[in-house]
Amino acid sequence: xxTPGPLPQRPAPRPFxxxxxxxxxxxxxxxxxxGCLDPAGRVVLVNAELELLLDRPAPDVLGRPVTDxxxxxxAAAVTAACRSALTSGAPVSLEVPEPGGGAxxxxxxxxxxxxxxxxxxxxxxxxRLAQDEAESARRAAETARRAAExxxxxxxLLAAVAGELSGAxxxxxxxxxxxxxxxxxxxxxxxxxxxxxxxxxxxxxxxHADPIRRPLLDRYAQVRxxxxxPTSPVARALRSGSEAQEPVAGVLALMPPGPARDLLEALGxxxxxxxxxxxxGRAVGVLTLYLDPGxxxxxxxxxxxxxxxxxxxxxxxxxxRQSQQAKLAEELQRSLLTDPPTIAGAQVATRxxxxxxxxxxxxxxxxxxxxxxxxxxxVIGDVAGHDTAAAAEMGQLRGLLRGIAHYSGxxxxxxxxxLDAAMDAMHTGxxxxxxxxRLEDGGTLLRWASAGHPPPLVADPDGTVTVLADGxxxxxxxxxxxxxxxxxxxxxxxxxxxxxYTDGLVxxxxxxxxxxxxxxxxxxxxxTGLPLEQLADALLARMLPATPQDDVALVAICVHPPx
Numbered sequence: 357x358x359t360p361g362p363l364p365q366r367p368a369p370r371p372f373x374x375x376x377x378x379x380x381x382x383x384x385x386x387x388x389x390x391g392c393l394d395p396a397g398r399v400v401l402v403n404a405e406l407e408l409l410l411d412r413p414a415p416d417v418l419g420r421p422v423t424d425x426x427x428x429x430x431a432a433a434v435t436a437a438c439r440s441a442l443t444s445g446a447p448v449s450l451e452v453p454e455p456g457g458g459a460x461x462x463x464x465x466x467x468x469x470x471x472x473x474x475x476x477x478x479x480x481x482x483x484r485l486a487q488d489e490a491e492s493a494r495r496a497a498e499t500a501r502r503a504a505e506x507x508x509x510x511x512x513l514l515a516a517v518a519g520e521l522s523g524a525x526x527x528x529x530x531x532x533x534x535x536x537x538x539x540x541x542x543x544x545x546x547x548x549x550x551x552x553x554x555x556x557x558x559x560x561x562x563x564h565a566d567p568i569r570r571p572l573l574d575r576y577a578q579v580r581x582x583x584x585x586p587t588s589p590v591a592r593a594l595r596s597g598s599e600a601q602e603p604v605a606g607v608l609a610l611m612p613p614g615p616a617r618d619l620l621e622a623l624g625x626x627x628x629x630x631x632x633x634x635x636x637g638r639a640v641g642v643l644t645l646y647l648d649p650g651x652x653x654x655x656x657x658x659x660x661x662x663x664x665x666x667x668x669x670x671x672x673x674x675x676x677r678q679s680q681q682a683k684l685a686e687e688l689q690r691s692l693l694t695d696p697p698t699i700a701g702a703q704v705a706t707r708x709x710x711x712x713x714x715x716x717x718x719x720x721x722x723x724x725x726x727x728x729x730x731x732x733x734x735v736i737g738d739v740a741g742h743d744t745a746a747a748a749e750m751g752q753l754r755g756l757l758r759g760i761a762h763y764s765g766x767x768x769x770x771x772x773x774x775l776d777a778a779m780d781a782m783h784t785g786x787x788x789x790x791x792x793x794r795l796e797d798g799g800t801l802l803r804w805a806s807a808g809h810p811p812p813l814v815a816d817p818d819g820t821v822t823v824l825a826d827g828x829x830x831x832x833x834x835x836x837x838x839x840x841x842x843x844x845x846x847x848x849x850x851x852x853x854x855x856x857y858t859d860g861l862v863x864x865x866x867x868x869x870x871x872x873x874x875x876x877x878x879x880x881x882x883x884t885g886l887p888l889e890q891l892a893d894a895l896l897a898r899m900l901p902a903t904p905q906d907d908v909a910l911v912a913i914c915v916h917p918p919x
Contacts, residue, residue, distance in 0.1 A: 389455070390476040391422075392469060393438055399425050400472065409456050409477065430455045437466035438473035451480060460484075506656070512541075531641070532561025534668055538645070540565040542653065542661050545625060545646035547577045549590070550672055551639065557581055557594050564646075569623055573646075576619040583616040589630040590642055597632040597639040599662075601653075604628050604646070629653060631665040635673030643668060696724035699732045702799060702915045705892040709900065709908040711860070719746035719788070720858045720909035721754045727794060728765045734911045736809065736856035737790035749786050753779070753833075757790070768792035768805035769843035772833070776807070780837035787834040791856055795848065799915025802854060805843045808832030810859050810869055813877060817851040819884045821877045853888065853914045855880065860906035861899050875899070888914050 383390065383403040392401035398421055402414050410417060410425060423431045433452045441448045447467040454460040460481030466473055535546040548561040559577040564570045584591050588610050589600035604625050611617040625646035633641035643665045647653070653661065696704040704724045719739025727733050735757060739750040753775065760766075760774040771792055779786055789809040796803055804812060804824060809832075811825040824844065831839045848854075862872025879898045883891050892912055900908065 386476075388476045388478045390474065392472060392474045393422055393434075394472045397422055397435060397438075401474075406477075426455060427457065429453070433464055434466070434475050437464055438475060441466040442468045442473050451484070454479075454481070531668060531671070534643075534664070535561040535563040538643075538661070538664060539563045542657055542664075543629070543645035544648045544651060545569070545573050545623065547573065547580075547644045547646075548668070549581070549594070549642040549644070550633075551594065551641055557642075564623075572619055572623050576616060576623065579616045579619070583612060583614055585610050585612070589628060590644060593630045593632040593642045594639050597634050597637075599632065600628075600630045602628055602630075624648070626650075627652070629658075629661065631661055633665050633669035633672055635669045640669055640672040696911070697726065699724070699726065699913075702732050702795070702913055703888045704732070704734065705888045705910075705912045707892050707896060707908070707910040709860075709896060709904055711904050711907050719750040720860065720907040721750050722856070722909045722911040723754055723758060724911060724913065725758055725761070728762060731794050731796050732799075732913060732915075733761060733768075733792065733794045734854065734856055734913050735790065735792050736812075736858060736909060736911055737788055738809070738858045738909070740787040749783060749788075752783065753786070753788055753790075757792075761792075767803055767843055768794055769841040772805055772807050772830075773837075773839075773841045776833050776837045776839065776841075779834050783834070785834075787832060789832045789859075793854055793856060793913075795854070795913065795915055799850075800848055801845055802848050803843060803845045805841055806830060807841070810857065810862060810873060813855045813873075813880055814846065814848065815853045815855065815880050815884050816849050817884065819881045821881045821884075822846070823873060823877060848915065851914065851916065853880075853884070853891065853912055855895075855910070855912045857911075858907065858909045860904065860908035861896075861910060863906070864901075865905070872899075888912055 383401075386403050386405060389406035389409045390401075390403045391399055391406050394400045398419055399417050400419070402410070402417060407414055412425075417425045422434055425431070426434060430452060433450070437448045437450060445468060447465060449463060449465050451461055452464045454462055455477055460479060461484045462477040463480045464475065464477060466475045531548045531550055535548050538546050544566070545564040546562065547559055549557055550560050551557050559581060562570075562573045562577040564573045581590075586592075586595070588607060589602055592598050592600065604620065604627060607628055608617060608620060611620070623646065626649040627647040629645040629647065631643040631645070632639045633643060643661070645653075645661065696706050706722050706724065708720065708722070719737075719741055721735075721737050721739075723735040723737075725733055735754075737750070737753065737757070739746045739753060741749075756778050757771060757775050760778070761771045764770065764774060766774070772790060775790070779788070789807055791804065791806040791809040791812055793802055793804040793812055795801070802814065806812070806824075807830050811823050814822045814824065816822075824846070830841055857876075859869060862876050863869050864872065867875075876895070876899060879895055880891075883894050883898075886894060892910060896908070896910070
């Protein structure tokens with residue numbers, strides 16, 4: 357035990373009249389345990405409450421050092437408080453454990469006196485308990501508030517994920533944005549992996565809460581799958597659909613030296629959580645979460661992460677199925693469109709672009725053939741509807757038109773009238789548009805007719821583009837078989853290009869046909885002079901968005917100069 361030195365001396369206060377009787381009465385009735393120390397730190401006064409607290413009468417403690425009277429911790433607190441009071445000349449208060457060794461608390465007050473310092477203990481256990489209860493209640497309320505906020509954030513996250521993935525046709529872009537949704541709600545960093553239809557796993561998206569570390573995570577996502585060993589959590593999830601939560605130190609120990617390992621070390625996560633994206637019992641991707649030191653996933657967070665992974669797995673599977681259906685639909689559509697024939701002295705280019713929407717089969721078609729008299733004929737058409745029925749009708753109308761033209765040898769207007777009559781008898785309820793162009797007199801004269809179709813365009817070698825629009829155009833097919841069909845002609849210069857197309861090339865939700873035709877005319881003028889195949893590709897590239905909303909068919913013919 358360290359014995360404290362004497363208390364600092366304090367100048368004597370001004371003299372005053374002492375009233376011993378009153379003082380003794382006050383001390384005897386005082387509800388606090390009170391004592392006084394002389395400058396040497398000896399007890400020189402105790403009241404009745406302090407005697408009860410010490411369980412010793414006053415004669416046994418007076419004149420003794422305070423360290424012999426009070427327990428070591430309490431004596432040290434009293435000595436320090438008295439020193440501070442004498443040094444500062446002001447009262448000192450602090451809370452200490454109950455001096456008698458109980459479980460309660462006391463407020464220790466010390467103040468300077470004429471001959472030393474006085475101290476008193478006041479029981480504050482009830483107030484301390486009330487404060488503790490209030491603090492516990494406050495903490496419980498704060499914990500409940502935070503839990504409610506996290507629950508709300510989890511609910512909002514699941515809603516955002518559902519909105520992002522529902523109906524997504526591009527799994528890579530949708531799942532790439534998924535990484536941004538789960539950060540920072542569930543994790544500090546995230547990488548999303550998708551398995552394509554050929555079974556190849558690719559990281560399609562990454563995001564980190566720390567902007568400085570986002571490039572690191574992006575570079576890591578570019579190289580990690582090439583170097584991850586078969587025993588790594590991601591490889592196991594891709595192989596068997598197993599979930600894992602492991603320290604990153606263990607993952608680093610599995611990785612060979614190289615850029616991927618260095619990047620993961622630089623990222624500095626403490627824990628990795630790997631959740632498989634599954635569909636029909638097989639892994640179609642992986643959601644990898646990287647948690648910084650000090651962050652963990654509680655049970656609710658983990659359940660939310662699993663639901664996110666489940667939604668992502670269903671989205672990948674749905675896109676795989678829809679892509680397969682779209683592929684089959686496109687193959688069906690293309691099977692109905694034959695390659696153009698070889699035409700002496702002319703070149704024909706055809707294109708068909710399906711809509712981006714999965715399994716969307718359209719009624720667009722093109723055709724090119726030789727008239728019985730030897731003139732080249734090009735046709736464009738579009739059956740109303742976007743389903744297999746429209747595709748089937750398209751195939752039949754295309755065959756009918758070719759047969760009528762070959763058998764009758766008639767001009768474009770009469771061929772359209774014959775097709776309209778055939779539709780009235782055999783394809784009731786079918787609506788279609790079509791345009792026919794026949795190049796006569798060695799390709800120097802164009803004869804054409806249209807049934808409600810967007811107007812053909814003619815581009816001269818000098819870049820002049822003519823829109824073959826005759827008023828509002830004739831009635832579409834399938835409405836009135838007795839409608840009069842008109843026919844028009846125009847001379848063609850050697851090397852001119854005749855372009856026929858369907859409305860998917862020029863019509864948009866935010867752009868009407870007339871505006872689209874004007875835009876097509878400008879692009880065609882700018883591209884004049886390119887070889888026909890290149891011209892067709894360049895027009896599609898300039899006119900179509902990345903994800904076309906409608907099918908597009910196109911046929912172009914160019915009659916070369918003699919020789």
